[in-house]
Each structure stands twice: as structure tokens, then as C-alpha cells.
Amino acid sequence: MAPQDLSSEFFNVTQPYEYVVVVEVNRPAKLNSFTGQMFTDLGNIFKKLSHDPDVRAIILTAIGDRAFTAGLDVTAAAQGPLTGGGMKGAEPERDVARKAWDLRRHIKEIQEPVSEIEKCEKPVICVMHGISYGAAIDISTCCDIRICSNDARFSVREVAIGLAADVGTLTRLPHTQVPMSWIKDICLTARDFDAQEALTMGFVSGVFDSKKAALDRATELAKLIAEKSPVAVQGTKAVINYSRDHSVEDGLDYIAVWNAAMLQTKDVSDALLSGLGKNKRKPVFAKL
């Protein structure tokens, strides 16, 4: 299936350049807020892109001027299990443990599609703009590179709606390697923070004058990545993610095992040859 055929009601998937795919959240009328189904759809898209040899870099953005996403669709969530049954009447007769069991299963079911973004073998660049609340943080912490336009406004919303974030924010933020004092500040207060603060603290690694400028930069990065050996690029992503959760000792051992196979690729000699001699030319790497 061509990447662009992955489009669905709430997501556009396009391939503007060779090897570069753009995934857009497409529910601008509702500020791109997420329903449970949208998490599932998003997970499926990234699961498929992960193994697609025609894809080498993915840009995740959202349609409309006002919001990357306003987060969970609260009206929908209020009926659903994610908020403990929410307002739909309390099921007082239901055994607490059995309800807990269902909730745990349900949380894991929402976590899984979000984790597909992190597990996606291809690098993912997240471009945020405008309102970037709640799910915006859950989702963007699964991406490899985060940049934004200078009108972006972020917020970890969960404590504002009475719950501890469970789709990944509280777990992944401490692994984005931004200062812990600031992480606690934004998570415990649910306060807004802007693009500049996000940059200073390292949450995003670039801020641009407009959504368009940010997308241009993302495209530039994506093309840069896409012209490299996919064996090298995807290995780099895999090994950094492994190292994040393991000791240095373990990381060194893992990369040694990894490269035992991967160094046998022709890409190395192709890349080396292209860089030597006078007439430099771009090497062409086979699909992966």
C-alpha cells in the first residue's frame, strides 16, 4: 500500500517528496482534539509506515491555524472509560476491583497506539503550532525531533481535569532529558508555556516564525535524513532509544551486536566512495 493510501477521516497522509511522508491530524473544527478512535487510527498509520520501504522520514503536523491539538476530546472522554466512566452515572453496583481491571486494560489499549509512533522504525519529526495541549505532549514525546512555530502554546492538561497523565506524558517527559524542576512545574500546575520557554528548556529543539517556516525546516530535516543510508539512519534511532533506557555498558554491547550485521551493508562503501575523490556525488541507497 502506498503511504498516501493510509489517509482516513481524521488523518491525511501524503508523500510530497521521495521517501518523505507527512501525517496531518485533520479535525480542525474541533481544534484537532482526539477521540479514542483517533488514537487507534494514528497507531495503525505509524505501524504501517514503520515497515514501508518507501518511507525514510515522517513529519507529523496538524491541519488548521489554531491548534496542533487541544488534547483529549473532553465531551467524548466524559462518557468514556478513560475518565473512569466520567459523568455517565457511577455504576455504583459495579465491584471496584473489576472496574479497575477494565480501566487498566483500557489504558493499555490507548497507550499502545501512541507507542507505535515511538516504535516506528523511521524517524518522526513533530511540528507543533497554536494550541498544543494534553495529547500533544503525549504524542510529541514519542517523536524523535520536536520543533514548533512561535505561536505554539503548550500545556500538560491532566491535573486540570483531575487525573495523572497515563498515555505517556509522565513517563516520557523525564526521558526527554529536559530539566526535572521544569517538568514538575508544568505537570503539577497544568499551566501554559510558550514556544520560547519550550526551546529554552529543550522540550523543542527549534522555534520558527510561522507554522509554514516550521514545516519548511521539518521538510529540510526530513530530506536530509532521507538521503542518508536507511540502514544507518534507522539503526541510529533504534540504538539511541535502547541506550536511553539502559546503562552505558549495556548500550555499548548492544551496538556491537547490532553492527555485527549492519556493517556488512554495501551502504558503507557506497557512502565512503562518494565522499572521497574529486567528483563527489550523492550515493543511492537501496530501500529498507
Next chain:
Amino acid sequence: MAPQDLSSEFFNVTQPYEYVVVVEVNRPAKLNSFTGQMFTDLGNIFKKLSHDPDVRAIILTAIGDRAFTAGLDVTAAAQGPLTGGGMKGAEPERDVARKAWDLRRHIKEIQEPVSEIEKCEKPVICVMHGISYGAAIDISTCCDIRICSNDARFSVREVAIGLAADVGTLTRLPHTQVPMSWIKDICLTARDFDAQEALTMGFVSGVFDSKKAALDRATELAKLIAEKSPVAVQGTKAVINYSRDHSVEDGLDYIAVWNAAMLQTKDVSDALLSGLGKNKRKPVFAKL
């Protein structure tokens, strides 16, 4: 016991606003330097605040203009076991292993009260000013949020007095997620660094014009936290701390188990309801 009754010789404990408690180090004549007993007292205060349903946010500060704390009371420490017996004459007859055993026990006895600050279920905001040496780092790295006034001067003192920090600085600094090159710089040289450097490196997440301004900001943050659901706030603190020391995989599993119970709170629907509709009003959450 009301929080304010926890005051002791060297610590003031007050409750200026509902759910907000202020703990002040109170030994200004000695630049708020710490004796062994003061560590014990501080631990006891935080242990009690941890389970107190009338407390939702804690500010840790110190009395006087000159210092948050000058660190260990060196004159006192010089007699004590923490410095290996210090200058009190060497006990040359004592078996080295037995002395080592006592020292290890003693270090753990000092570590425990300091760790109570980190284990405290309620968020703790540390406001530092003036001289903030040695124990200031040990203690503030146990707090959730660190801010300071622009006259703050910090130093990891230990190598200056001949020992590797053992009350927590060397262990917790690498988990505050500030750049490791800078951590090594300040720990290996014992050099001073100022408020601005602390902010740039992420050690503090805010610098203010005066001690008063910093305290005002802390109060603002504390009130913001205190008006949120305590189930959400305390869960957020617990899960971030867990995630800091575990892999992403483990963290996702933990929050799913955690929220299996916590999502059944009424706070979620109360918070959701308060945010919907026209007449927004602040929800009132039961004590925890």
C-alpha cells in the same frame, strides 16, 4: 496535628493559605547551617506533612537575608561521625572495618531524613536565596521545583572539605536532568555559581528579583497546585518519580496500574463538569 504545630527550634512551619504550608529553616545567626539534629527534625516535619490531608503544596525556604543555608555546620561536624570523627583525635586503636561499619550506618541515618523530602507525597517547592551551599544542594534536589532570587550563590562544597557528597547531591544531581558536563564542573571544583548560571543550566526553573519576589512566585505555584485535584497532583508526583528511575516500558505499565484505582475518583467528573458549560466555577475536591 495541625501543620503549624510542627514548628521546632530551628524550623518554622506555617500555613498562610488553605492547603499551602511554608517550612522555614530558622537559624539565621549561623547562616542557617545544619547540624545533624536539624536533618532529623527536617525529616520528621516532612514525614508528617506527607500524610496530612490539610496540606497540598509545601514551600521550603529559610529565614534571614544572607543565606538559604551555608551547608553543614562545620564546627559541629568536625566533632561528629559524618566527617570520619573529624578532628577529635583519631581513635587509632579502633578497627578500620568497625569504624567503617559505624560510618555507613551513620551516613544512612542522615540520608533518611533528607530522603523524606523526596518521599513526601505532597509537591515541594524550594525557594533559595543568598548563600546556598552544600546541604542546600542535597536538600533542594529532593524538592520537586527549585526557584531562587537573583542573589543566590550556590556551591557543591564537599570536595572543598575533603569528601565526596554523601547525603544525596552526587546521586540526585544526575537525575535532575541538567547537563552532565556542568554537573561534573561544579562538583569537582566546588566553585560558586550564581542564579543566572543555575537557570541556564536548568538547575532552577525560575530566577526572581528578590527573595520576596521568588516567594511570591512560589506561593502562586503552590496555590495553583492546591486548587487542583489532590488525587491528580499527588499521583503526578509519584509517577514522575517512578519514571525517572525506570524504563519507558516500566513507566507505562506503572501508570496503568496506578490509574486503575485513581481514575475511579469523582474528581475527574467534577473537574470535567467545571470546565464544560458556560458558568465555569472552580471544583472543590475532597481532602487526601
Next chain:
Amino acid sequence: MAPQDLSSEFFNVTQPYEYVVVVEVNRPAKLNSFTGQMFTDLGNIFKKLSHDPDVRAIILTAIGDRAFTAGLDVTAAAQGPLTGGGMKGAEPERDVARKAWDLRRHIKEIQEPVSEIEKCEKPVICVMHGISYGAAIDISTCCDIRICSNDARFSVREVAIGLAADVGTLTRLPHTQVPMSWIKDICLTARDFDAQEALTMGFVSGVFDSKKAALDRATELAKLIAEKSPVAVQGTKAVINYSRDHSVEDGLDYIAVWNAAMLQTKDVSDALLSGLGKNKRKPVFAKL
């Protein structure tokens, strides 16, 4: 053996001040690029400095104006096993698994000398200037403190030559505690970044006007470190490195065991005494 006798064809080792040693990469004609043998030599030098009682701080720099190092000597590497045999003709007859086995062994053999820098008991300050590519990142992430001159240009080169970095960059960068979004950006694109960006992101903790100014600052830091108790300094390095790879709980226990012995040093009382009273003087600490 005196530290200065460790000099070899490609490395100068000098001791300009008591307890301070300077190691210089010395292959300026080739932009200080590294051959396999040079990794081995560098490892041996640091292995010996590690246990040398006349050494308390080490500065790692490179000769020449243009480059700290341009990275792997590509021409040499192109023949060698590190690049999977490179261009020397493919050995098509060789069993893939057996070739993989050799590669894994070989990668570990290159990793080991680089790791000697990290394992070195003495603090290491890395001063980078000019072109600081590939191996520059591998090596400098093993050092305790990284500073540079403002003409430094960095790049994680590996994806540009078709492979995932395996000498340590991908493993150690996520443990330098700089923002993960930026780490992915520079590792996946192989793009250049300059001294200022390196400082903002925390990769280096200081940028200076010239190579000389950077070296002056390194010397200042080295002397500051060298005048402290070596028991305290080397313990501080060891415990921070341990804490980086372990939970807070584990770290606190480790430092307690560590100091059970180390607090029995006379250095503590010597340092304490020197700081008290009127006539302050520098304490003299025995070698370690």
C-alpha cells in the same frame, strides 16, 4: 613512569603544572583524524594515567589550529574491518555469521580504549576547537567536562558514512543529559552545529574566544581540581558515574558504602582545619 614519558607518535603527554597533565592529539597534517592504532594508544595512555599518583587532573586537547579531530581516518578505515571490510573487495565467499562474529569482536576492541577515558580515575577536561567531527564526539562524551573555543564545529558523522555510531556516541550522548530532541536531530542528519548551539544545548559547559582562552580556562579548572583532596575528587567522579546508570535508591546506598572507607581519610580534618580559624592556608594532601 612519569606522565610525560607516555608520549607517542601521535600523542604528546606533558605535565605543565604539579598534578596537571595535558594529552594532545598530534596528527595535525591529517586534521588529527584517527586510525585504529591511535585509539589503542589513547586507551593505553589513559589507562596508565588512571593509577598515576602524580596526576590529579587531565586536559585532553589537540595540536594545530584547524581541528580537534576530523574523526575516523576514512581512507584507512575504508580498508579496515570497522567499516565491514569497506571497499577492499567483498569477500563474497565468507559466511555472514562468521564475518559478523569478527566485526563484533573488532567493535569491542575499539570501544575498549575509548572507554578507558571514561574509566580513568582522574577527572578529564576535554578542550575542543575547529573541526570536531565523529570521533570527537565519541571521545569527548567519555570526558567529565567539555568546553570549546568559539570556532569549534561539531558533527556526528556516522549516518553520513552509512553506519550507526558504535564507538560510543549513540550510547553516551543520551547520558550526557542534553535534550533528546536535539540529540536525535544531530545524530539522524549528521549536520554541523557550532559552539554556541553546543553551549545552549548543554553539550559543552563553556565556550571561549579562542583555543588559547579555552585552554586557559581548562588549566584553571584543572588546577582548582588538583588542589583539592584527591580522595574527595576521585570519589566524586566515581560516584557520579555510578549514579548516572543507577536509581537514586542504589546511588545512596553506594555512596554510603564508598564513604565508609573514604571518610576515614585525614584529608577531611586537614581540609576542615584549613578552613577554620583566621590564618587560612591551603592544605597539602597526600598522593593517591
Next chain:
Amino acid sequence: MAPQDLSSEFFNVTQPYEYVVVVEVNRPAKLNSFTGQMFTDLGNIFKKLSHDPDVRAIILTAIGDRAFTAGLDVTAAAQGPLTGGGMKGAEPERDVARKAWDLRRHIKEIQEPVSEIEKCEKPVICVMHGISYGAAIDISTCCDIRICSNDARFSVREVAIGLAADVGTLTRLPHTQVPMSWIKDICLTARDFDAQEALTMGFVSGVFDSKKAALDRATELAKLIAEKSPVAVQGTKAVINYSRDHSVEDGLDYIAVWNAAMLQTKDVSDALLSGLGKNKRKPVFAKL
């Protein structure tokens, strides 16, 4: 869907008693050897049983007298990717790294369904008889309880067919807590071992005179489990599995969070009441 409707070409799924389900491998003509598709089917069955409220205990066995399973269907595997392309002609033109990438994906695709048995929320009792080779070890180490008839003959086959086991045997055997010296012995030699040796070493926890006797015992255990509170039983499985891979400290914390919800079940008072007083009766627990 009723559990019994999960039957497929190669698996019978029946429900002989309330809450007790029996899964039978059904390819006796081929000694119940496994094709790739069979792994997928098995995974799907356990994935569905995992959430089925009508299931409280599962028995995994195999049809026929001669074999639980002879392992991988070698003839089929010889064509397939699991054996590196096997004998189907070498694809000499294919890049080694790209082939490696495919293999890694494929191994994970086979690992996943096998892991579903371990992840299944309901306890699984594995009853082995006759030839129990290769996949028999992979699969049974995912089960909670392993018993066998005295004619069972086991073998970790992988080194005999030229590869290191990758579907789970090498990973899970060291976590079954049987002596490591024996694990290495059977894994490195691929030698047969019988029911008695398996019992002595603790690999199985019961040996019975015949397949029928073993199945009778399994049924007895399954009924015993099925009459208990499913909240208690499934929690016990989940927490033991967590504890296996974590420190004691972590395990204690996890069970405390777990039971914060689960202890609120009515099952506890129901069970307690049924055990007190004179007229003991079996409590009836709601489905989970």
C-alpha cells in the same frame, strides 16, 4: 465469542468445566510440529482468552500419544525466513544488512504470539507428553505451571539445527529459576532429557504415570484455581511475573499500588465470610 469457538485447523479449544478451558495442539500426523502460521494462531487464541470473563484457568496440551510437539516443522522452516532463507537458494545479491533487518522483524513477529501465552491474564497449565522438543520448550516456559507424563522426552533443539533459540527458550529458561549449570548443559548439547530429570531440576513441578493422569492433575489444579476469586488469582499471576524481572524493592511498591484498587473488591469479604463460622460454603465470585 465463546471460548470453544476459537478452535481452528490446528487447535482445539474446549471448555469441559465452568471457567476451565483446554487448548489442544492438533496436528498429530506431523507430531504436532509447528509452522509459522500455527504460532500466529496460538497467539490469537491466547490473546482472546486473556480478556474472556468466562475463563479462569487454561490447560495447554496436545492431541495424540506420541508428541506434545516435535518442534518447528523443519521442512516448512527450511523454506522460510526463520532459518535465514534456509535452503531455498541464497539470494547472494541481497544486501546483508537489509536481510538482517527483515530477519529481525520476522523473529519479533514469531516472538509476539508466543509471548501472548505469557501475557495472558489467566493462569496457563502446560501438560506435556512424549516428544516435547524445541517449540515445546519455547511455549511451555511461557506457561505458569509445567507438568508432564513420565514418557515425556525433552530437548532444546536449536544448536542441533545450527541456530541459537530465538523464540524465547534462551531468554525464559534462566527465569524459570532452575539451576543454571543444567540449563547450559541441555541448551549447549541439544541432548534429550526425560521426565524424571525435568522434575529433579525443577523444570516441571509434577510427573504423572500417563498423559491421562497428567491431564487429570491439570484439571484438578485448574478447578482449584477457577473456584478462587479471579481478582486474587489474576493479580497473583501479574505480580509474580512483575517481580521476576524487578528488584524486591520495586516488587513491594508495585503490589502496594496494585492492591490499592484490588483490595476494594467484595471478593475479600465474601471469601473471608465463607471461611468463618460453622456452615462453610464456597463463595461465588463475579466474572472478571
Next chain:
Amino acid sequence: MAPQDLSSEFFNVTQPYEYVVVVEVNRPAKLNSFTGQMFTDLGNIFKKLSHDPDVRAIILTAIGDRAFTAGLDVTAAAQGPLTGGGMKGAEPERDVARKAWDLRRHIKEIQEPVSEIEKCEKPVICVMHGISYGAAIDISTCCDIRICSNDARFSVREVAIGLAADVGTLTRLPHTQVPMSWIKDICLTARDFDAQEALTMGFVSGVFDSKKAALDRATELAKLIAEKSPVAVQGTKAVINYSRDHSVEDGLDYIAVWNAAMLQTKDVSDALLSGLGKNKRKPVFAKL
């Protein structure tokens, strides 16, 4: 305080031999079943013995012929928080999350005193007889050595009373290194197992003809331990416990740091001297 002064209503503490202390559960009329208070008392006793220089080995046993302990006092527990409020009426009005919070705190409060047995610096030998249910497993898995008389009958009771064990059994059993298949069998069924089965599976390391014979053997072991260097004995316990929860790499590093201090004891030369030469005599070691 002399060890024997630690006796309380439900525990006898005696010192029959130099350095050997015996702790006896003393509630035979109730089959030595445990109330919440008894856990607290037991924890306090072991906390004090841990630092007592007159103690080198501890035997934990119970008074009466019928039971080591029948486990939790169900009648008492039925009122208490450990069973989720048990039968005392459901508090239907209470918020589930707040109740969960209390339960988690309460579980940790019961876990703590039990863990004191494990943390006790002195080796603890547990001697079980007769009914050894529930808490017997929780407690004995904290002890270093477990032996029993041949009339001992064990059971992990929790699933029989509707809950997953949370005082330590599910966490510590997988770390006693007995076969996992058997652990799951006894934990999921709550079935009885006898002394012989406990020995075969390795849960106990000795079975004796009578309670008296088992106590005699425990005394023998305790005396053997007590005559050794306490620096060596207590170090051995500490390092084995550390190694249980860490990798081999970590364990080797830890013992090296540990012995850096402990090898400086005179006990080594005293022990060595006593073993050399003709006139062997028992060395006398200083208290620890």
C-alpha cells in the same frame, strides 16, 4: 538494651548463648496468628537487633506445638484496612481513589516491619513447624536460612481469602530461587504443601524429625556463624542480598568497594593466624 529486654506481649526474645538470640512468636492460643500490631512489634525487635553488637545470629521460631503461625488473624483483619475494610460495612460514600490512597499507605506500613527482618544486619535463621500459613511465607522469605520440622504444613493463603499477597510473598518467592513452575502452583491454588516438598523444591534447606531437632540444628548453625568474624559474616549477608537484585557486573563492583574498607580489619590476620601453625585456636573477634 540487652536483647532479652526486647520481649513483648506476643514475642519472647532470649539469648541462650553468647551472640545468639532467639525470637519466638508467642500467641499459641491463636495458633500464633498475626494482628497488625504484631507485625509492628516484630519489625521493631529486628530493627533493634540489627545494630546490637551483642548479637551475631538470630533464630526465629514460634511457641507451641501446633503452628509456626496460621497467618493473618482473619477475624481481626476482617475489620481492618488490609482487607479493604473487610466486612465492616462498605463505606459506599467514600471516594474510591481516596480509599485506594489509604490502602496503599497501609500496605506499605505493614510491609515495612516485615522488611526489617530482611534488612537486619545479622543473619536470621527461620525454624518452622506445624501450620505455617500465609504470614509464615511472608516472614520466612525475609530470613536468610529456612529450615523446618517434618510436621510443617505450608500454604500461601492469599488467593483463598480473595487477595494477592502484598506483604512480600509474591515479590520475594521469585527471588528465593526455587522453581517458578512450583511457585505459581502453590501461589495460584493456595494448596498445602509439606516439609518434604518444601525441601525438594529448595524452599527450605533442611527438614528435621521434630521441632526440637530443627531448633538444635538452627542453634548449631547460629553458633557456627557467631564464632566467625562479624565483619565477614555481616558483609557476606549484605553483599549476597545486593547481588540478588543486581547484575553480576554490578555485584563485582559493589563487593570491591565494600571490601576496600572491610579488608582493613584485623579480623583477617587474626583468622589467618589462627588457622596457620600447629596450635590452632579459635580467634576472638571484636564486637560489631
Next chain:
Amino acid sequence: MAPQDLSSEFFNVTQPYEYVVVVEVNRPAKLNSFTGQMFTDLGNIFKKLSHDPDVRAIILTAIGDRAFTAGLDVTAAAQGPLTGGGMKGAEPERDVARKAWDLRRHIKEIQEPVSEIEKCEKPVICVMHGISYGAAIDISTCCDIRICSNDARFSVREVAIGLAADVGTLTRLPHTQVPMSWIKDICLTARDFDAQEALTMGFVSGVFDSKKAALDRATELAKLIAEKSPVAVQGTKAVINYSRDHSVEDGLDYIAVWNAAMLQTKDVSDALLSGLGKNKRKPVFAKL
């Protein structure tokens, strides 16, 4: 260098069969007790055998009838640093911390050669007989398979000579997966245990009537191993050792990366082909 040329004063290295090497401790006059130098020599032998393509299985045994080894040469050790300087006079003037530093370095220097046995890529079978004390446990826990003759007498000697074992016993025994209660028993008492007890507890996986019979069995095992694909055998050892120290999740991922390269070996199709069809014949595998 041919394996047999590795022989030295205290070790015989022979190659009685193709691919099978025998290493014998050769100091029978001193009951094969170990000096520091002997540890170094042993490490060097195994380091070289590890990469030798002519070796596929190694048997470690000892010359003479009376002892595998009596452990550390106490007379030699009494002078040396391993025992804290032992009896050679106390160096009272030496700073405790500096002495501790030296001891830590020295312990690591002894640990390293012993660990070479564990790191050796080829499987190692340890055959013990007679007195097998102290170092016998350190060394044999590094081996993959442990068997013995029925006259073997074991003892973890360390507490008998006043120290906690630091060359590996305390760290590796808990990872041999034998019951923890028994490990504590033998380590805390330093008591003897015989071959039968070692077998029952799983420390050895075979006991034979005589040293000769044990060696015959070891030869049988070694030949069995040597005729298998070395890619499969050495991979199996590597992955089991990795899995021992990691979670199941991590282990599954590691083997998938490992086999990505290793499944591309021709050994698989060679082994598969040899097992199919009528005329079975032993496959011949290339060296590794």
C-alpha cells in the same frame, strides 16, 4: 598459537580431541592452591582460548587426586594486599582512604582474570574433585557447566578467614539459580558440603563415581558441543548469559538483534539438510 602452547608453570593446556581443550590446574603439591599470579595466568589462558578458532569446548580440571583446589594460598595471601596487608605489619601510618583505594584496585585486578572464564566465548565445563574450596567456587561459578566426582568436598571459605568473598562467589552464586536459603547457609557458615548435596541443590548438574568418570562425562559433553555449529553454540552461551542479567523483554529483543546476523550462516541449511532425507551424515561446520 596452538592451544597447547598456552601451558605455563601452573597450568597444563592440552587438546586431546579436535576442538576440545583441557586446562588443568597444576600445583598438586600445594593442593592446587592459588597465588595471585595464578589468577592472572588463568585469565590469560581463557582470554586467548576465547578467540581461538580451533577451540569449541573447554574442560577445566586439576591435577592430582586430593584437590581441585584448596583455594587461596593462605601463606602467600597473608603477605599480600588481598587480605588487607595481612600479617605483614599494619602500616599504621598509611591513610585509611588511600589504603582503601589500593585495595579496591587490587580486588578488581583479581576479579578481572576470573571473569575472563565467564567472558570466554567458548563453553567451559568445570570438573571438580576432592577438596574444592574457596577459589574453586569463585572459578566454577564462572563456568557454564559444573560436574564433580563423588569425593568432592566444597566450602565457601571466606568467612572462615575473616572476609566476605570478593572474587565473585557472593555475586555469582545467587545467579546460578540454586536455592537462596542454601546459598546463605553455606556462605555464612563456611561449612563443608559434599557432592551429593551439591547435586541436590543444583550447584553441580552431575556427580560421578570417580574423577575419571567425571572427566569422561565432561569429554562426552565437550565432544557433543564441539560437533555442533559453533555459531549456534557460542550464540547460545552469549544469549543465556545476557538473559541472566536482564528482563525477559530485554532478552527477547537482544536475541532478535543477535540472530539478524547469525541466521544468515550457512550452518543452518547445512544442519537442516543433514537431518533430512535418508542418508543422515554429520555436517561439517567452518571454524569460528
